[in-house]
Amino acid sequence: MSVNYPGGVKPIGRPIKKTHVKLDSAANRGMGFEHDINLTNEYYLEKGLALVYKRPTPINVVKVDYSHGAKITQAYFECQSTTDYNGVYKGHYVDFEAKSTRSKTSFPLNNIAPQQVEHLLNVKKHGGIAFFLINCYAINETYLLDSDYVCAFYQEKPRKSIPLEEIKKNGHLVKEGYRPRYDYLPLIEEFLLK
Amino acid sequence: MSVNYPGGVKPIGRPIKKTHVKLDSAANRGMGFEHDINLTNEYYLEKGLALVYKRPTPINVVKVDYSHGAKITQAYFECQSTTDYNGVYKGHYVDFEAKSTRSKTSFPLNNIAPQQVEHLLNVKKHGGIAFFLINCYAINETYLLDSDYVCAFYQEKPRKSIPLEEIKKNGHLVKEGYRPRYDYLPLIEEFLLK
Numbered sequence: 001m002s003v004n005y006p007g008g009v010k011p012i013g014r015p016i017k018k019t020h021v022k023l024d025s026a027a028n029r030g031m032g033f034e035h036d037i038n039l040t041n042e043y044y045l046e047k048g049l050a051l052v053y054k055r056p057t058p059i060n061v062v063k064v065d066y067s068h069g070a071k072i073t074q075a076y077f078e079c080q081s082t083t084d085y086n087g088v089y090k091g092h093y094v095d096f097e098a099k100s101t102r103s104k105t106s107f108p109l110n111n112i113a114p115q116q117v118e119h120l121l122n123v124k125k126h127g128g129i130a131f132f133l134i135n136c137y138a139i140n141e142t143y144l145l146d147s148d149y150v151c152a153f154y155q156e157k158p159r160k161s162i163p164l165e166e167i168k169k170n171g172h173l174v175k176e177g178y179r180p181r182y183d184y185l186p187l188i189e190e191f192l193l194k
Numbered sequence: 195m196s197v198n199y200p201g202g203v204k205p206i207g208r209p210i211k212k213t214h215v216k217l218d219s220a221a222n223r224g225m226g227f228e229h230d231i232n233l234t235n236e237y238y239l240e241k242g243l244a245l246v247y248k249r250p251t252p253i254n255v256v257k258v259d260y261s262h263g264a265k266i267t268q269a270y271f272e273c274q275s276t277t278d279y280n281g282v283y284k285g286h287y288v289d290f291e292a293k294s295t296r297s298k299t300s301f302p303l304n305n306i307a308p309q310q311v312e313h314l315l316n317v318k319k320h321g322g323i324a325f326f327l328i329n330c331y332a333i334n335e336t337y338l339l340d341s342d343y344v345c346a347f348y349q350e351k352p353r354k355s356i357p358l359e360e361i362k363k364n365g366h367l368v369k370e371g372y373r374p375r376y377d378y379l380p381l382i383e384e385f386l387l388k
Contacts, residue, residue, distance in 0.1 A: 051320045053276060058250040059266065072253065072269040082247060086280065088289075091321025093282035126245045127285025 033100040033135045033142075036181040037085070043180040050185055052087030052094060055080070081115045089188060093128035095120065096147075100135040106161035107134055109154050117154050120147040129192045133174065133184060136164060143171030144187045227294040227329045227336075230375040231279070237374040244379055246281030246288060249274070275309045283382060287322035289314065290341075294329040300355035301328050303348050311348050314341040323386045327368065327378060330358060337365030338381045 034054070044050040058081070063074035083097040097116060101107050123130040130147035149170055153162050172191055175183045228248070238244040252275070257268035277291040291310060295301050317324040324341035343364055347356050366385055369377045 045316070048319065051316050051322070056250040056252040059253045059255070059269070061253070070271055072271070073267060075253070075266040075269055077264055077266070088287035088317060088320045088322040091286060093285060093287040095282075122239070122245050123282060125242065126282045128245070128282040 034084070034098060037098045037133065040180040040182050040184070041085070041087075044185060050087060050089040050094070052085055052089075054085055055082065079113060079115070081113075082119045083116055089129070089185065090193075092193065093123070093126075094130075094188065095123045095128055096131045096133060098133040098135070100137055102137045103161075104138040104164070106163045107136070107167060108161045109159065112150070112154060117151050121151055124148060129188060131188075131192065133182065134167060134171070136167065139164070141168075142174040142176065142182055143167050144174055144184055144191075145171040146192065228278070228292060231292045231327065234374040234376050234378070235279070235281075238379060244281060244283040244288070246279055246283075248279055249276065273307055273309070275307075276313045277310055283323070283379065284387075286387065287317070287320075288324075288382065289317045289322055290325045290327060292327040292329070294331055296331045297355075298332040298358070300357045301330070301361060302355045303353065306344070306348060311345050315345055318342060323382060325382075325386065327376065328361060328365070330361065333358070335362075336368040336370065336376055337361050338368055338378055338385075339365040340386065 038054055041050075041052040041054070044052060058078040059075050060078050061072055061075045063072070065071045065073045083095055085098065086093070086095040088094065097112070097120075099107070099111050101111070120130045124147060132145045132147060132150050133142060134145060135142045145167065150162070153159050172187045174187065177183060232248055235244075235246040235248070238246060252272040253269050254272050255266055255269045257266070259265045259267045277289055279292065280287070280289040282288065291306070291314075293301070293305050295305070314324045318341060326339045326341060326344050327336060328339060329336045339361065344356070347353050366381045368381065371377060
């Protein structure tokens with residue numbers, strides 16, 4: 001099977017099986033959201049507004065064939081121990097995770113790895129700006145949520161998800177458009193910079 | 195050929211050929227410096243002083259075999275379009291490149307890619323802290339150099355390297371020890387924070 005990842009966009013979760021239409025469309029939607037965030041960051045870079053990059057997917061390289069240049073012949077995807085995006089806005093360190101959910105009622109917290117929560121708590125501890133961008137596909141809205149809010153939910157064991165109503169109440173609606181696709185910078189400026 | 199990269203440390207430059215002893219030791223030394231910087235960052239994290247990570251090596255995945263989990267069977271190393279390290283120190287965005295040279299007289303600028311210079315100029319433009327850590331193996335000293343200084347040298351076409359004397363004069367000597375191995379944070383505090 002041949003897979004290309006344009007713009008470094010990786011598939012989320014399990015491999016796409018063409019027979020499972022629902023799983024397929026979910027994976028594509030996740031990729032679509034990441035792709036749009038990448039375009040947003042390119043726009044910010046072009047306009048000189050911020051410098052935000054997607055971190056490369058960590059890959060554990062096991063075998064390399066050097067007979068014709070360096071060709072990796074055996075390697076495995078590793079879990080991202082941090083988040084997908086980080087960068088600089090007006091000198092401030094910015095770090096965030098972008099997630100998409102198709103649920104109509106809540107954002108499932110099993111989308112987030114424990115080491116990501118730990119990482120975001122560390123970012124906050126060191127004075128950085130940390131948040132989640134949560135794309136609620138069912139209602140066609142995207143919210144910026146402070147990482148502290150999401151991490152608190154995560155650390156309360158009984159909760160397995162954040163209800164959409166809570167996201168609406170405690171998050172900040174991201175303005176969508178053509179360019180930038182998801183304009184999250186004004187929300188950092190208004191709500192996260194102290 | 196089987197290759198393991200402990201701690202995500204990648205070999206620098208060409209593949210290591212066991213018959214070329216000098217190249218072999220040069221590559222090992224480069225890896226050793228990166229490894230020591232990684233240990234330094236782990237120390238800073240443990241002590242709650244800063245949060246700095248090595249970016250994963252970007253890899254272009256061409257083929258994945260999903261018959262037993264996801265095994266990458268064809269992939270290629272890509273050039274790092276940014277730098278090796280970034281993170282947060284007291285809320286400030288920090289970005290740097292760590293390089294080792296065995297030259298006794300100068301630091302060759304062909305070690306630095308044009309897109310890395312562009313990236314570091316962008317970091318500065320957005321108010322971030324950007325620098326180089328240059329390990330001068332021949333004299334057993336490591337210097338922190340402001341990225342603006344190195345980028346200026348890079349952009350003056352006739353210069354192919356920075357003389358060691360210039361590095362000593364314009365850089366800041368990094369204190370070496372057991373833990374942290376290369377204590378670069380006090381130099382950020384003293385010389386790069388405005």
